Amino acid sequence: MTNISTTDFTDGVTSRTSAALDTNFTNCATVLNGGVDNANFLSNAGINVQKIVPGADGLVFARQGGVNAFVGGWAQLANVELGSDAATIDFTNIPQSFWKLHLVLYGRCTEAVLAATWRLRFNGDTAGNYYYGAMVSGGGAFAFGQAQAATSILMGSFPGSTATSTYYGSYEVVIPGCNQTKLKHLMVRGGEFSSAANTVSFNERRGGMWNSTAAITSISLFPNTGSFVAGTRVALFGVS
Numbered sequence: 001m002t003n004i005s006t007t008d009f010t011d012g013v014t015s016r017t018s019a020a021l022d023t024n025f026t027n028c029a030t031v032l033n034g035g036v037d038n039a040n041f042l043s044n045a046g047i048n049v050q051k052i053v054p055g056a057d058g059l060v061f062a063r064q065g066g067v068n069a070f071v072g073g074w075a076q077l078a079n080v081e082l083g084s085d086a087a088t089i090d091f092t093n094i095p096q097s098f099w100k101l102h103l104v105l106y107g108r109c110t111e112a113v114l115a116a117t118w119r120l121r122f123n124g125d126t127a128g129n130y131y132y133g134a135m136v137s138g139g140g141a142f143a144f145g146q147a148q149a150a151t152s153i154l155m156g157s158f159p160g161s162t163a164t165s166t167y168y169g170s171y172e173v174v175i176p177g178c179n180q181t182k183l184k185h186l187m188v189r190g191g192e193f194s195s196a197a198n199t200v201s202f203n204e205r206r207g208g209m210w211n212s213t214a215a216i217t218s219i220s221l222f223p224n225t226g227s228f229v230a231g232t233r234v235a236l237f238g239v240s
């Protein structure tokens with residue numbers, strides 16, 4: 001900024017010299033904690049627009065408690081849309097910087113039924129370490145169910161191949177404490193419609209537990225029979 005003269009900036013009392021402007025600009029850039037400094041202008045270099053050092057995964061910069069700080073936020077870890085039928089959808093190498101995980105699902109299954117069940121496992125554990133319960137309304141009835149020492153968690157039902165072709169099911173799964181050394185729990189809510197006349201529909205609330213204190217590093221989703229159809233989509237989010 002050495003091309004600025006002493007008469008370019010004045011407040012009626014003190015003339016702003018080029019050297020003072022250089023110093024002020026550099027000080028401001030230092031406060032912003034980024035790569036922008038006076039040299040960018042002197043050399044006609046491109047300005048580095050990153051003014052704030054990034055926080056940890058899942059943190060966002062915001063004002064909280066009267067101060068500017070990195071606070072907990074959401075981060076999308078994966079977003080999978082199947083290009084062809086698949087027997088499993090796997091999420092691996094899940095970062096341990098998140099306290100809670102969210103899964104959002106939209107899909108169908110190939111099994112020749114109206115409602116095709118699907119399941120979940122953590123960390124590839126196929127032993128009898130899963131417990132779950134459910135409240136399901138569908139086909140004009142309301143039912144409860146539970147299982148203990150199962151080899152996976154029954155998560156719900158997607159439309160099968162005999163359901164109306166344009167109908168998909170949707171679910172949201174919340175997994176708190178995923179990186180903690182405590183038993184792992186999850187909550188499920190979702191539903192699906194299986195016929196054009198809506199004579200068969202399912203709405204579900206489920207809960208489950210994985211009898212392990214290990215941090216969750218992978219999640220596997222799979223239908224009880226058959227595959228997820230092409231176009232099924234699953235997004236995984238981490239929350240700090």
